[in-house]
Amino acid sequence: MAPVARALGAFARFWKDFLIGDAPELFVGTLVFVGVALALRHHRDVAVFLLPLIVIAFLVGSVFRGRSKS
């Protein structure tokens, strides 16, 4: 059982590192992005401008957060 538990633990750690890592705000930003994309699927004119802006906003925020940690 121990090797299975170890493998599951390593698998969970891999996904945690991959999805969250040292920038949890980017994970949150992605969830927000998916939510807004689903909500605006029938409003193309708004979505085309708003969706890239959401990504840019979270990227800028995350870079500034990384600056204060560096």
Next chain:
Amino acid sequence: MTTSTVVLALAVFGASAVEMVEALTIVTAAGVTRGWRSAFEGAAAAALVLTALVLAVGVPLARLVPINVLRVVIGALLLVLGLDWLRKAVLRASGHKALHDEDAIYARTVANLSGDGDTPTGKPATVSWRHGSRDPTGFTVAFKGVFLEGMEVVLIVITLGASSGHLGLAAAAAAAAAVVVGVIGYFVARQLSEVPENSMKLAVGIMLTSFGVFWVGEGAGLHWPGSDLMILVLVGVFAATAAVLSLAMRKIGPSRQVVAVRAGPP
């Protein structure tokens, strides 16, 4: 060949090349210190396992999961990965984060494997191998190096390949990058630090982010103007953002907190 197919192949090739440079540093260090046979066997075994993963996960994913669900989930994964690469590349380009130093990694791995330090398993390395014979430490280090660096490539191949219906092309682009980096590595061996890794990471981060935005939108039911051509527009928007952000961060300099810590106590 459509625009998205070309950008897809470029993104997979670039991402794979960046990760393979990192893996090659470890394999070269293992080969020089513990013998090439074990290093090559370790690297080949890891490449086989990674290929099996692509076939075992990628093919069923592309065939069984509804395409729109796949695009939203995969687009989100690409967005997380692309934004993380972009963030690190901007911080490195503006001097807020140390550049990835392949020379330092190489020197550290060689020191560990030569018995001057600890092995990655935490046990001191013992030089009890002969060139040409099998060495478990050399095999393990090369295997782990290729496997861990290759995992992100596998994710990118599966996500980009499955969502666009070009799994074979994505896998071929990754394999081509591995071959190209391998051949270059053979000739330059220890000058891997010359590879403009951060610029490559920045370019791939821009492409992955663009694909992420595009696929999530498509999966959600949004029809982008210009269809596939929108990917190029997104690439331009995020490239401009990264350039402006790098420039701004360079001008701003480190935060007051960091300057105070670096200056030491008054």
